[in-house]
Amino acid sequence: MRVITIARNAFREAVRDRVLYNLVLFVLLLIAGAIFLGELSAGQETKIIIDLGLSAMLLFGVFIAIFVGVGLVYKEIERRTLYAILSKPIGRGQFLLGKYLGLCLTLLVNVGVMGIGVSLALIYIRRGWEPLAGRIWPAILLIYLELTIMTAVALLFSTFSSPALSALLTFFVFLIGHFSADLKTLADTNANGAARLLFRGLYYLLPNLTTYSVITPAAHGIAPGLQSIGLAIAYALVYSALLLAAATMIFSGRNFK
Amino acid sequence: MKKNLLLLTAIVLALITSVGLVHAIDARKPGSSSQPSDEPLYVSPATAKHLALAFNGIAADWYWMRSLQYVGGKIVAFEDTHPEDFTLADIDLHLLPALLRMSTTLDPQFIAPYEYAAMVVPEVNPDEAIALVNSGIANNPSSWRLYQHLGYIYWRRKDYEKSSACYSTGGKLPGAPAWMAAMGARMKAEGGSRDAAREMYRHLYESSNDPSVKEMVEKQLMRLDYLDQREAILGVLNSFKAANGRCAASWRDVAAQLRTAGLTLDPGTGAPLDPSSTPYELIKNGCDVGLDINTKVPFK
Numbered sequence: 001m002r003v004i005t006i007a008r009n010a011f012r013e014a015v016r017d018r019v020l021y022n023l024v025l026f027v028l029l030l031i032a033g034a035i036f037l038g039e040l041s042a043g044q045e046t047k048i049i050i051d052l053g054l055s056a057m058l059l060f061g062v063f064i065a066i067f068v069g070v071g072l073v074y075k076e077i078e079r080r081t082l083y084a085i086l087s088k089p090i091g092r093g094q095f096l097l098g099k100y101l102g103l104c105l106t107l108l109v110n111v112g113v114m115g116i117g118v119s120l121a122l123i124y125i126r127r128g129w130e131p132l133a134g135r136i137w138p139a140i141l142l143i144y145l146e147l148t149i150m151t152a153v154a155l156l157f158s159t160f161s162s163p164a165l166s167a168l169l170t171f172f173v174f175l176i177g178h179f180s181a182d183l184k185t186l187a188d189t190n191a192n193g194a195a196r197l198l199f200r201g202l203y204y205l206l207p208n209l210t211t212y213s214v215i216t217p218a219a220h221g222i223a224p225g226l227q228s229i230g231l232a233i234a235y236a237l238v239y240s241a242l243l244l245a246a247a248t249m250i251f252s253g254r255n256f257k
Numbered sequence: 258m259k260k261n262l263l264l265l266t267a268i269v270l271a272l273i274t275s276v277g278l279v280h281a282i283d284a285r286k287p288g289s290s291s292q293p294s295d296e297p298l299y300v301s302p303a304t305a306k307h308l309a310l311a312f313n314g315i316a317a318d319w320y321w322m323r324s325l326q327y328v329g330g331k332i333v334a335f336e337d338t339h340p341e342d343f344t345l346a347d348i349d350l351h352l353l354p355a356l357l358r359m360s361t362t363l364d365p366q367f368i369a370p371y372e373y374a375a376m377v378v379p380e381v382n383p384d385e386a387i388a389l390v391n392s393g394i395a396n397n398p399s400s401w402r403l404y405q406h407l408g409y410i411y412w413r414r415k416d417y418e419k420s421s422a423c424y425s426t427g428g429k430l431p432g433a434p435a436w437m438a439a440m441g442a443r444m445k446a447e448g449g450s451r452d453a454a455r456e457m458y459r460h461l462y463e464s465s466n467d468p469s470v471k472e473m474v475e476k477q478l479m480r481l482d483y484l485d486q487r488e489a490i491l492g493v494l495n496s497f498k499a500a501n502g503r504c505a506a507s508w509r510d511v512a513a514q515l516r517t518a519g520l521t522l523d524p525g526t527g528a529p530l531d532p533s534s535t536p537y538e539l540i541k542n543g544c545d546v547g548l549d550i551n552t553k554v555p556f557k
Contacts (some may be wrong), residue, residue, distance in 0.1 A: 040326075081316055
Protein backbone atom coordinates (compact mmCIF):
# COMPACT_ATOMS: atom_id res chain seq x y z
CA MET A 1 0.00 0.00 0.00
CA ARG A 2 2.82 2.40 0.94
CA VAL A 3 4.63 1.47 -2.24
CA ILE A 4 1.50 2.24 -4.27
CA THR A 5 1.13 5.63 -2.56
CA ILE A 6 4.74 6.56 -3.41
CA ALA A 7 4.25 5.28 -6.97
CA ARG A 8 1.09 7.36 -7.38
CA ASN A 9 2.91 10.45 -6.09
CA ALA A 10 5.86 9.84 -8.39
CA PHE A 11 3.44 9.59 -11.34
CA ARG A 12 1.65 12.79 -10.28
CA GLU A 13 4.98 14.56 -9.94
CA ALA A 14 6.00 13.48 -13.45
CA VAL A 15 2.71 14.79 -14.83
CA ARG A 16 3.17 18.04 -12.89
CA ASP A 17 6.69 18.31 -14.34
CA ARG A 18 5.04 18.21 -17.81
CA VAL A 19 6.89 15.02 -18.77
CA LEU A 20 3.91 13.93 -20.88
CA TYR A 21 4.23 17.09 -22.99
CA ASN A 22 6.58 15.08 -25.20
CA LEU A 23 3.41 13.46 -26.54
CA VAL A 24 2.54 16.71 -28.30
CA LEU A 25 5.87 16.65 -30.13
CA PHE A 26 5.35 12.97 -30.96
CA VAL A 27 1.87 13.59 -32.39
CA LEU A 28 3.18 16.50 -34.50
CA LEU A 29 5.95 14.24 -35.80
CA LEU A 30 3.44 11.55 -36.77
CA ILE A 31 1.05 13.99 -38.43
CA ALA A 32 3.90 15.50 -40.46
CA GLY A 33 5.10 11.99 -41.35
CA ALA A 34 1.64 10.79 -42.40
CA ILE A 35 1.12 13.85 -44.60
CA PHE A 36 4.52 14.22 -46.24
CA LEU A 37 6.02 10.72 -46.37
CA GLY A 38 3.75 9.57 -49.20
CA GLU A 39 5.47 12.11 -51.45
CA LEU A 40 8.99 11.26 -50.36
CA SER A 41 9.00 7.51 -49.86
CA ALA A 42 7.58 6.13 -53.13
CA GLY A 43 4.83 4.07 -51.56
CA GLN A 44 6.70 3.06 -48.40
CA GLU A 45 4.87 5.36 -45.97
CA THR A 46 3.44 2.50 -43.87
CA LYS A 47 6.87 1.08 -43.12
CA ILE A 48 8.36 4.50 -42.50
CA ILE A 49 5.53 5.57 -40.16
CA ILE A 50 6.14 2.41 -38.07
CA ASP A 51 9.92 2.91 -38.05
CA LEU A 52 9.54 6.60 -37.24
CA GLY A 53 6.83 6.09 -34.61
CA LEU A 54 8.45 3.19 -32.75
CA SER A 55 11.94 4.70 -32.94
CA ALA A 56 10.63 7.99 -31.53
CA MET A 57 8.78 6.02 -28.86
CA LEU A 58 12.01 4.33 -27.80
CA LEU A 59 14.09 7.52 -28.00
CA PHE A 60 11.62 9.71 -26.10
CA GLY A 61 11.11 6.90 -23.58
CA VAL A 62 14.83 6.46 -22.98
CA PHE A 63 15.25 10.19 -22.45
CA ILE A 64 12.38 10.21 -19.94
CA ALA A 65 13.75 7.12 -18.19
CA ILE A 66 17.20 8.71 -17.98
CA PHE A 67 16.42 12.32 -17.14
CA VAL A 68 13.44 11.71 -14.86
CA GLY A 69 14.88 8.49 -13.44
CA VAL A 70 18.15 10.06 -12.28
CA GLY A 71 16.24 12.80 -10.47
CA LEU A 72 13.82 10.54 -8.63
CA VAL A 73 15.97 10.15 -5.54
CA TYR A 74 18.20 13.19 -5.95
CA LYS A 75 15.28 15.64 -5.94
CA GLU A 76 13.96 14.20 -2.69
CA ILE A 77 17.39 14.63 -1.10
CA GLU A 78 17.81 18.16 -2.48
CA ARG A 79 14.40 19.29 -1.28
CA ARG A 80 14.99 17.48 1.99
CA THR A 81 11.60 15.82 1.62
CA LEU A 82 13.36 12.46 1.86
CA TYR A 83 13.88 12.97 5.61
CA ALA A 84 10.16 13.44 6.14
CA ILE A 85 9.37 10.34 4.09
CA LEU A 86 11.94 8.11 5.75
CA SER A 87 10.90 9.26 9.22
CA LYS A 88 7.60 7.47 8.53
CA PRO A 89 7.35 3.68 8.65
CA ILE A 90 8.59 3.29 5.10
CA GLY A 91 11.61 1.19 4.22
CA ARG A 92 14.23 2.54 1.83
CA GLY A 93 13.56 -0.39 -0.50
CA GLN A 94 9.85 0.42 -0.49
CA PHE A 95 10.65 4.05 -1.27
CA LEU A 96 12.81 3.09 -4.26
CA LEU A 97 10.29 0.52 -5.51
CA GLY A 98 7.49 3.09 -5.29
CA LYS A 99 9.53 5.66 -7.20
CA TYR A 100 10.42 3.03 -9.81
CA LEU A 101 6.82 1.92 -10.29
CA GLY A 102 5.67 5.55 -10.52
CA LEU A 103 8.03 6.25 -13.39
CA CYS A 104 7.13 2.94 -15.03
CA LEU A 105 3.47 4.01 -14.89
CA THR A 106 4.37 7.34 -16.50
CA LEU A 107 6.22 5.48 -19.25
CA LEU A 108 3.30 3.07 -19.68
CA VAL A 109 0.92 5.98 -20.27
CA ASN A 110 3.45 7.58 -22.60
CA VAL A 111 4.10 4.42 -24.61
CA GLY A 112 0.39 3.51 -24.68
CA VAL A 113 -0.67 6.90 -26.05
CA MET A 114 2.17 6.83 -28.59
CA GLY A 115 1.20 3.31 -29.66
CA ILE A 116 -2.39 4.41 -30.23
CA GLY A 117 -1.04 7.40 -32.19
CA VAL A 118 1.03 5.16 -34.50
CA SER A 119 -1.93 2.79 -35.03
CA LEU A 120 -4.22 5.70 -35.89
CA ALA A 121 -1.63 7.13 -38.28
CA LEU A 122 -1.46 3.75 -40.07
CA ILE A 123 -5.26 3.62 -40.32
CA TYR A 124 -5.25 7.18 -41.66
CA ILE A 125 -2.68 6.32 -44.33
CA ARG A 126 -4.63 3.22 -45.45
CA ARG A 127 -7.95 5.14 -45.21
CA GLY A 128 -9.30 2.04 -43.47
CA TRP A 129 -8.25 -0.85 -41.26
CA GLU A 130 -4.55 -1.64 -41.52
CA PRO A 131 -3.51 -5.06 -40.09
CA LEU A 132 -0.10 -3.62 -39.09
CA ALA A 133 -1.91 -1.27 -36.67
CA GLY A 134 -2.51 -4.33 -34.50
CA ARG A 135 0.65 -6.25 -35.30
CA ILE A 136 2.99 -3.55 -33.95
CA TRP A 137 1.78 -3.97 -30.36
CA PRO A 138 4.12 -6.85 -29.40
CA ALA A 139 7.01 -4.59 -30.49
CA ILE A 140 5.54 -1.76 -28.39
CA LEU A 141 5.40 -4.10 -25.38
CA LEU A 142 9.09 -4.94 -25.85
CA ILE A 143 9.98 -1.24 -26.13
CA TYR A 144 8.17 -0.67 -22.84
CA LEU A 145 10.06 -3.52 -21.19
CA GLU A 146 13.36 -2.03 -22.39
CA LEU A 147 12.32 1.28 -20.82
CA THR A 148 11.56 -0.38 -17.49
CA ILE A 149 15.09 -1.79 -17.47
CA MET A 150 16.54 1.61 -18.32
CA THR A 151 14.51 3.18 -15.51
CA ALA A 152 15.96 0.66 -13.06
CA VAL A 153 19.48 1.42 -14.34
CA ALA A 154 18.92 5.17 -13.90
CA LEU A 155 17.52 4.62 -10.41
CA LEU A 156 20.52 2.50 -9.44
CA PHE A 157 23.00 5.17 -10.51
CA SER A 158 20.97 7.92 -8.88
CA THR A 159 21.33 6.26 -5.47
CA PHE A 160 25.06 6.98 -5.32
CA SER A 161 25.87 9.55 -8.01
CA SER A 162 25.00 13.07 -9.13
CA PRO A 163 22.21 13.48 -11.72
CA ALA A 164 24.61 14.50 -14.52
CA LEU A 165 26.93 11.56 -13.97
CA SER A 166 23.99 9.18 -13.51
CA ALA A 167 22.48 10.32 -16.80
CA LEU A 168 25.80 9.82 -18.57
CA LEU A 169 26.33 6.37 -17.07
CA THR A 170 22.76 5.29 -17.86
CA PHE A 171 23.18 6.45 -21.44
CA PHE A 172 26.40 4.41 -21.70
CA VAL A 173 24.55 1.36 -20.41
CA PHE A 174 21.88 1.94 -23.09
CA LEU A 175 24.59 2.05 -25.77
CA ILE A 176 26.49 -0.98 -24.48
CA GLY A 177 23.23 -2.86 -23.98
CA HIS A 178 22.65 -2.62 -27.71
CA PHE A 179 26.16 -3.90 -28.42
CA SER A 180 25.70 -6.98 -26.22
CA ALA A 181 25.90 -9.30 -29.25
CA ASP A 182 29.41 -7.93 -29.89
CA LEU A 183 30.43 -8.64 -26.31
CA LYS A 184 29.41 -12.25 -26.84
CA THR A 185 31.31 -12.41 -30.13
CA LEU A 186 34.38 -10.95 -28.43
CA ALA A 187 34.07 -13.53 -25.65
CA ASP A 188 33.72 -16.38 -28.14
CA THR A 189 36.54 -15.34 -30.47
CA ASN A 190 39.18 -13.95 -28.10
CA ALA A 191 42.26 -16.13 -27.72
CA ASN A 192 43.17 -14.65 -24.34
CA GLY A 193 41.48 -16.57 -21.51
CA ALA A 194 41.26 -13.59 -19.13
CA ALA A 195 39.82 -11.33 -21.83
CA ARG A 196 37.37 -14.04 -22.76
CA LEU A 197 36.24 -14.24 -19.14
CA LEU A 198 35.97 -10.45 -18.89
CA PHE A 199 33.82 -10.10 -22.01
CA ARG A 200 31.66 -13.05 -21.03
CA GLY A 201 31.21 -11.49 -17.58
CA LEU A 202 30.25 -8.13 -19.10
CA TYR A 203 27.86 -9.86 -21.50
CA TYR A 204 25.93 -11.39 -18.63
CA LEU A 205 26.31 -8.43 -16.26
CA LEU A 206 25.12 -5.67 -18.61
CA PRO A 207 21.52 -5.62 -19.84
CA ASN A 208 20.94 -7.47 -23.08
CA LEU A 209 18.87 -4.85 -24.86
CA THR A 210 19.14 -6.36 -28.36
CA THR A 211 16.35 -8.75 -27.26
CA TYR A 212 14.01 -5.76 -27.28
CA SER A 213 15.11 -4.37 -30.69
CA VAL A 214 12.23 -5.55 -32.87
CA ILE A 215 11.23 -2.25 -34.48
CA THR A 216 12.59 -3.18 -37.92
CA PRO A 217 10.82 -6.57 -38.14
CA ALA A 218 7.64 -4.95 -36.79
CA ALA A 219 7.67 -2.55 -39.74
CA HIS A 220 7.48 -5.62 -42.01
CA GLY A 221 4.62 -7.08 -40.00
CA ILE A 222 6.85 -9.67 -38.31
CA ALA A 223 5.91 -10.02 -34.65
CA PRO A 224 8.12 -11.84 -32.13
CA GLY A 225 6.88 -15.28 -31.06
CA LEU A 226 5.04 -15.81 -27.77
CA GLN A 227 8.02 -17.67 -26.33
CA SER A 228 10.36 -14.77 -27.19
CA ILE A 229 7.96 -12.30 -25.59
CA GLY A 230 7.65 -14.49 -22.49
CA LEU A 231 11.43 -14.73 -22.13
CA ALA A 232 11.80 -10.97 -22.69
CA ILE A 233 9.22 -10.25 -19.96
CA ALA A 234 10.93 -12.67 -17.57
CA TYR A 235 14.37 -11.13 -18.30
CA ALA A 236 13.06 -7.58 -17.78
CA LEU A 237 11.45 -8.57 -14.46
CA VAL A 238 14.50 -10.43 -13.16
CA TYR A 239 17.02 -7.83 -14.34
CA SER A 240 14.98 -4.92 -12.96
CA ALA A 241 14.57 -6.77 -9.64
CA LEU A 242 18.34 -7.29 -9.56
CA LEU A 243 19.01 -3.60 -10.18
CA LEU A 244 16.42 -2.50 -7.62
CA ALA A 245 17.91 -4.86 -5.04
CA ALA A 246 21.38 -3.41 -5.73
CA ALA A 247 19.96 0.13 -5.54
CA THR A 248 18.26 -0.66 -2.22
CA MET A 249 21.49 -2.09 -0.86
CA ILE A 250 23.45 1.05 -1.77
CA PHE A 251 20.68 3.41 -0.68
CA SER A 252 20.33 1.62 2.67
CA GLY A 253 24.03 2.14 3.32
CA ARG A 254 23.85 5.89 2.77
CA ASN A 255 23.93 8.20 5.76
CA PHE A 256 21.55 11.17 5.40
CA LYS A 257 22.41 12.91 8.63
CA MET B 258 2.85 44.85 -21.11
CA LYS B 259 5.10 47.45 -22.73
CA LYS B 260 8.15 45.39 -21.79
CA ASN B 261 6.65 42.28 -23.39
CA LEU B 262 5.88 44.16 -26.59
CA LEU B 263 9.45 45.40 -26.70
CA LEU B 264 10.79 41.88 -26.22
CA LEU B 265 8.45 40.50 -28.90
CA THR B 266 9.66 43.15 -31.33
CA ALA B 267 13.27 42.26 -30.49
CA ILE B 268 12.55 38.56 -31.11
CA VAL B 269 10.91 39.21 -34.50
CA LEU B 270 13.73 41.56 -35.56
CA ALA B 271 16.40 39.09 -34.45
CA LEU B 272 14.66 36.29 -36.35
CA ILE B 273 14.46 38.33 -39.55
CA THR B 274 18.12 39.35 -39.18
CA SER B 275 19.22 35.75 -38.57
CA VAL B 276 17.38 34.57 -41.72
CA GLY B 277 19.14 37.30 -43.71
CA LEU B 278 22.50 36.31 -42.22
CA VAL B 279 21.98 32.62 -43.05
CA HIS B 280 21.27 33.64 -46.67
CA ALA B 281 24.42 35.75 -46.73
CA ILE B 282 26.51 32.90 -45.26
CA ASP B 283 25.05 30.38 -47.75
CA ALA B 284 25.82 32.68 -50.67
CA ARG B 285 29.47 32.87 -49.63
CA LYS B 286 29.89 29.14 -49.09
CA PRO B 287 32.15 27.63 -51.76
CA GLY B 288 30.45 25.01 -53.92
CA SER B 289 27.03 25.53 -52.38
CA SER B 290 24.47 24.08 -54.74
CA SER B 291 20.95 22.74 -54.69
CA GLN B 292 22.09 19.74 -56.75
CA PRO B 293 22.26 16.34 -55.01
CA SER B 294 25.59 15.68 -53.34
CA ASP B 295 27.95 13.12 -54.85
CA GLU B 296 29.95 12.92 -51.65
CA PRO B 297 30.81 9.27 -51.04
CA LEU B 298 29.50 7.43 -47.98
CA TYR B 299 32.34 7.31 -45.49
CA VAL B 300 30.82 4.71 -43.18
CA SER B 301 30.53 1.17 -44.46
CA PRO B 302 27.00 -0.31 -44.40
CA ALA B 303 28.02 -2.91 -41.80
CA THR B 304 29.45 -0.22 -39.49
CA ALA B 305 26.38 1.94 -39.99
CA LYS B 306 24.19 -0.97 -38.97
CA HIS B 307 26.23 -1.37 -35.79
CA LEU B 308 26.09 2.32 -34.94
CA ALA B 309 22.36 2.54 -35.62
CA LEU B 310 21.63 0.61 -32.38
CA ALA B 311 17.89 -0.14 -32.39
CA PHE B 312 17.23 2.54 -34.99
CA ASN B 313 18.46 0.68 -38.09
CA GLY B 314 14.96 0.65 -39.59
CA ILE B 315 14.58 4.42 -39.60
CA ALA B 316 18.19 4.77 -40.84
CA ALA B 317 17.35 2.42 -43.74
CA ASP B 318 14.29 4.56 -44.54
CA TRP B 319 16.48 7.66 -44.52
CA TYR B 320 18.91 6.16 -47.08
CA TRP B 321 15.97 4.91 -49.16
CA MET B 322 14.49 8.40 -49.37
CA ARG B 323 17.94 9.83 -50.01
CA SER B 324 18.32 7.40 -52.95
CA LEU B 325 15.04 8.65 -54.43
CA GLN B 326 16.02 12.27 -53.89
CA TYR B 327 19.43 11.58 -55.41
CA VAL B 328 17.98 10.13 -58.63
CA GLY B 329 15.22 12.75 -58.81
CA GLY B 330 17.65 15.61 -58.22
CA LYS B 331 20.06 14.27 -60.84
CA ILE B 332 17.28 13.94 -63.43
CA VAL B 333 16.05 17.49 -62.79
CA ALA B 334 19.62 18.85 -63.00
CA PHE B 335 20.27 16.89 -66.22
CA GLU B 336 17.03 18.06 -67.81
CA ASP B 337 18.04 21.67 -67.21
CA THR B 338 21.22 21.28 -69.25
CA HIS B 339 20.09 18.62 -71.76
CA PRO B 340 16.66 19.43 -73.20
CA GLU B 341 16.88 16.50 -75.67
CA ASP B 342 15.56 13.02 -74.88
CA PHE B 343 17.79 10.99 -72.55
CA THR B 344 17.85 7.77 -70.58
CA LEU B 345 19.13 7.10 -67.05
CA ALA B 346 22.32 5.71 -68.60
CA ASP B 347 23.17 9.26 -69.73
CA ILE B 348 23.16 10.58 -66.15
CA ASP B 349 25.96 10.11 -63.65
CA LEU B 350 24.28 8.11 -60.87
CA HIS B 351 27.41 6.42 -59.52
CA LEU B 352 26.43 6.92 -55.86
CA LEU B 353 23.07 5.16 -56.23
CA PRO B 354 24.26 1.55 -55.76
CA ALA B 355 26.09 2.56 -52.55
CA LEU B 356 22.99 4.32 -51.18
CA LEU B 357 20.77 1.34 -51.92
CA ARG B 358 23.37 -1.04 -50.48
CA MET B 359 23.38 1.04 -47.28
CA SER B 360 19.60 0.93 -47.03
CA THR B 361 19.38 -2.82 -47.60
CA THR B 362 22.21 -3.60 -45.18
CA LEU B 363 20.49 -1.57 -42.46
CA ASP B 364 17.21 -3.37 -43.13
CA PRO B 365 17.72 -6.55 -45.19
CA GLN B 366 13.96 -7.23 -45.33
CA PHE B 367 13.23 -3.86 -46.98
CA ILE B 368 12.16 -5.00 -50.47
CA ALA B 369 11.60 -1.60 -52.13
CA PRO B 370 15.34 -0.74 -52.52
CA TYR B 371 16.01 -4.13 -54.16
CA GLU B 372 13.15 -3.49 -56.61
CA TYR B 373 14.46 -0.02 -57.33
CA ALA B 374 17.95 -1.48 -57.78
CA ALA B 375 16.56 -3.91 -60.36
CA MET B 376 14.79 -1.18 -62.31
CA VAL B 377 17.32 1.68 -62.19
CA VAL B 378 20.80 0.37 -61.30
CA PRO B 379 21.19 -1.79 -64.48
CA GLU B 380 21.52 1.52 -66.35
CA VAL B 381 24.39 2.51 -64.06
CA ASN B 382 26.11 -0.75 -63.18
CA PRO B 383 24.42 -4.02 -64.21
CA ASP B 384 26.75 -6.19 -62.12
CA GLU B 385 26.00 -4.15 -59.02
CA ALA B 386 22.27 -4.45 -59.75
CA ILE B 387 22.59 -8.25 -59.93
CA ALA B 388 24.65 -8.30 -56.72
CA LEU B 389 22.07 -6.16 -54.90
CA VAL B 390 19.09 -8.26 -55.99
CA ASN B 391 21.02 -11.46 -55.20
CA SER B 392 21.68 -10.17 -51.67
CA GLY B 393 17.95 -9.44 -51.45
CA ILE B 394 17.19 -13.04 -52.41
CA ALA B 395 19.70 -14.31 -49.82
CA ASN B 396 17.99 -12.24 -47.11
CA ASN B 397 14.43 -12.89 -48.32
CA PRO B 398 14.50 -16.35 -49.86
CA SER B 399 10.71 -16.62 -49.98
CA SER B 400 10.19 -13.41 -51.99
CA TRP B 401 9.29 -14.49 -55.55
CA ARG B 402 9.19 -10.85 -56.63
CA LEU B 403 12.97 -10.58 -56.26
CA TYR B 404 13.38 -13.52 -58.66
CA GLN B 405 11.08 -11.67 -61.04
CA HIS B 406 13.34 -8.61 -60.82
CA LEU B 407 16.51 -10.65 -61.25
CA GLY B 408 14.95 -12.29 -64.30
CA TYR B 409 14.22 -8.82 -65.64
CA ILE B 410 17.86 -7.70 -65.23
CA TYR B 411 19.13 -10.80 -67.07
CA TRP B 412 16.52 -10.25 -69.79
CA ARG B 413 17.81 -6.71 -70.28
CA ARG B 414 21.30 -8.20 -70.67
CA LYS B 415 19.82 -10.55 -73.30
CA ASP B 416 20.84 -13.51 -71.11
CA TYR B 417 17.58 -15.36 -71.69
CA GLU B 418 18.82 -18.64 -70.19
CA LYS B 419 19.53 -17.06 -66.81
CA SER B 420 16.39 -14.96 -67.00
CA SER B 421 14.36 -18.11 -67.64
CA ALA B 422 16.06 -19.85 -64.69
CA CYS B 423 15.19 -16.93 -62.37
CA TYR B 424 11.51 -16.94 -63.38
CA SER B 425 11.33 -20.72 -63.06
CA THR B 426 13.00 -20.76 -59.61
CA GLY B 427 10.82 -17.91 -58.35
CA GLY B 428 7.74 -19.62 -59.78
CA LYS B 429 8.32 -22.61 -57.51
CA LEU B 430 8.16 -20.50 -54.32
CA PRO B 431 5.02 -20.60 -52.19
CA GLY B 432 2.63 -17.82 -53.14
CA ALA B 433 4.24 -17.20 -56.53
CA PRO B 434 1.68 -16.62 -59.30
CA ALA B 435 1.37 -19.18 -62.09
CA TRP B 436 2.65 -16.74 -64.71
CA MET B 437 6.15 -16.83 -63.14
CA ALA B 438 6.68 -20.43 -64.29
CA ALA B 439 5.06 -19.60 -67.64
CA MET B 440 7.45 -16.64 -68.06
CA GLY B 441 10.33 -18.98 -67.31
CA ALA B 442 9.29 -21.20 -70.21
CA ARG B 443 8.61 -18.22 -72.49
CA MET B 444 11.98 -16.62 -71.80
CA LYS B 445 13.67 -19.85 -72.78
CA ALA B 446 11.66 -20.22 -75.99
CA GLU B 447 11.34 -16.60 -77.19
CA GLY B 448 13.28 -14.39 -74.77
CA GLY B 449 14.04 -11.72 -77.36
CA SER B 450 10.50 -11.35 -78.66
CA ARG B 451 8.46 -8.22 -78.21
CA ASP B 452 5.49 -10.15 -76.84
CA ALA B 453 7.64 -11.70 -74.11
CA ALA B 454 8.89 -8.22 -73.22
CA ARG B 455 5.36 -6.85 -73.14
CA GLU B 456 4.18 -9.62 -70.84
CA MET B 457 7.15 -9.12 -68.55
CA TYR B 458 6.56 -5.37 -68.27
CA ARG B 459 2.87 -5.93 -67.65
CA HIS B 460 3.64 -8.21 -64.71
CA LEU B 461 6.22 -5.74 -63.39
CA TYR B 462 3.61 -3.00 -63.55
CA GLU B 463 1.04 -5.08 -61.70
CA SER B 464 3.41 -6.25 -58.96
CA SER B 465 5.06 -2.93 -58.14
CA ASN B 466 3.80 -0.40 -55.59
CA ASP B 467 6.41 2.18 -56.51
CA PRO B 468 4.91 4.99 -58.66
CA SER B 469 8.29 5.76 -60.27
CA VAL B 470 8.71 2.10 -61.30
CA LYS B 471 5.16 2.05 -62.68
CA GLU B 472 5.86 5.20 -64.69
CA MET B 473 9.05 3.70 -66.09
CA VAL B 474 7.27 0.47 -67.04
CA GLU B 475 4.41 2.42 -68.65
CA LYS B 476 6.94 4.19 -70.87
CA GLN B 477 8.56 0.90 -71.86
CA LEU B 478 5.13 -0.56 -72.72
CA MET B 479 4.43 2.52 -74.83
CA ARG B 480 7.76 2.03 -76.59
CA LEU B 481 6.88 -1.60 -77.40
CA ASP B 482 3.51 -0.51 -78.79
CA TYR B 483 5.31 2.18 -80.79
CA LEU B 484 7.63 -0.41 -82.34
CA ASP B 485 4.61 -2.49 -83.39
CA GLN B 486 2.84 0.57 -84.79
CA ARG B 487 5.96 1.74 -86.61
CA GLU B 488 6.22 -1.63 -88.37
CA ALA B 489 2.58 -1.44 -89.39
CA ILE B 490 2.90 2.15 -90.65
CA LEU B 491 6.09 1.37 -92.57
CA GLY B 492 4.31 -1.58 -94.19
CA VAL B 493 1.51 0.75 -95.34
CA LEU B 494 3.97 3.41 -96.60
CA ASN B 495 6.02 0.80 -98.49
CA SER B 496 2.87 -0.65 -100.10
CA PHE B 497 1.82 2.84 -101.18
CA LYS B 498 5.26 3.49 -102.69
CA ALA B 499 5.20 0.15 -104.53
CA ALA B 500 1.74 0.87 -105.95
CA ASN B 501 2.26 4.54 -106.87
CA GLY B 502 5.96 4.78 -107.55
CA ARG B 503 6.31 7.59 -105.01
CA CYS B 504 6.07 8.12 -101.28
CA ALA B 505 2.90 9.46 -99.60
CA ALA B 506 2.58 13.26 -99.81
CA SER B 507 0.43 13.40 -96.69
CA TRP B 508 -1.21 11.05 -94.21
CA ARG B 509 -4.49 11.42 -96.10
CA ASP B 510 -2.95 9.40 -98.97
CA VAL B 511 -2.74 6.32 -96.75
CA ALA B 512 -5.56 7.00 -94.26
CA ALA B 513 -7.73 4.08 -95.35
CA GLN B 514 -4.86 1.57 -95.22
CA LEU B 515 -3.76 2.85 -91.80
CA ARG B 516 -7.28 2.40 -90.48
CA THR B 517 -7.36 -1.11 -91.89
CA ALA B 518 -4.06 -1.82 -90.12
CA GLY B 519 -5.82 -0.99 -86.84
CA LEU B 520 -4.26 2.42 -86.18
CA THR B 521 -6.17 5.31 -84.63
CA LEU B 522 -6.00 8.49 -86.71
CA ASP B 523 -6.05 12.14 -85.73
CA PRO B 524 -9.43 13.48 -86.98
CA GLY B 525 -7.88 16.81 -88.04
CA THR B 526 -4.77 15.76 -89.97
CA GLY B 527 -5.42 12.09 -90.56
CA ALA B 528 -2.04 11.29 -88.98
CA PRO B 529 -1.86 8.05 -86.98
CA LEU B 530 -1.62 8.56 -83.23
CA ASP B 531 1.24 7.08 -81.24
CA PRO B 532 0.67 5.25 -77.88
CA SER B 533 0.70 8.60 -76.04
CA SER B 534 -1.99 9.91 -78.48
CA THR B 535 0.46 12.29 -80.19
CA PRO B 536 0.32 12.33 -84.02
CA TYR B 537 3.23 10.64 -85.83
CA GLU B 538 5.30 12.66 -88.27
CA LEU B 539 5.78 11.77 -91.90
CA ILE B 540 9.53 12.12 -92.56
CA LYS B 541 12.04 11.54 -95.35
CA ASN B 542 9.64 12.95 -97.97
CA GLY B 543 6.85 10.70 -96.86
CA CYS B 544 8.87 7.48 -97.01
CA ASP B 545 9.35 7.03 -93.26
CA VAL B 546 7.57 7.66 -89.98
CA GLY B 547 8.93 9.40 -86.88
CA LEU B 548 7.84 10.38 -83.40
CA ASP B 549 6.76 13.94 -82.74
CA ILE B 550 9.03 15.94 -80.43
CA ASN B 551 6.14 16.35 -77.96
CA THR B 552 5.45 12.65 -77.62
CA LYS B 553 5.65 10.88 -74.28
CA VAL B 554 6.99 7.72 -75.92
CA PRO B 555 10.70 7.36 -75.05
CA PHE B 556 12.94 7.80 -78.09
CA LYS B 557 15.55 5.35 -76.73
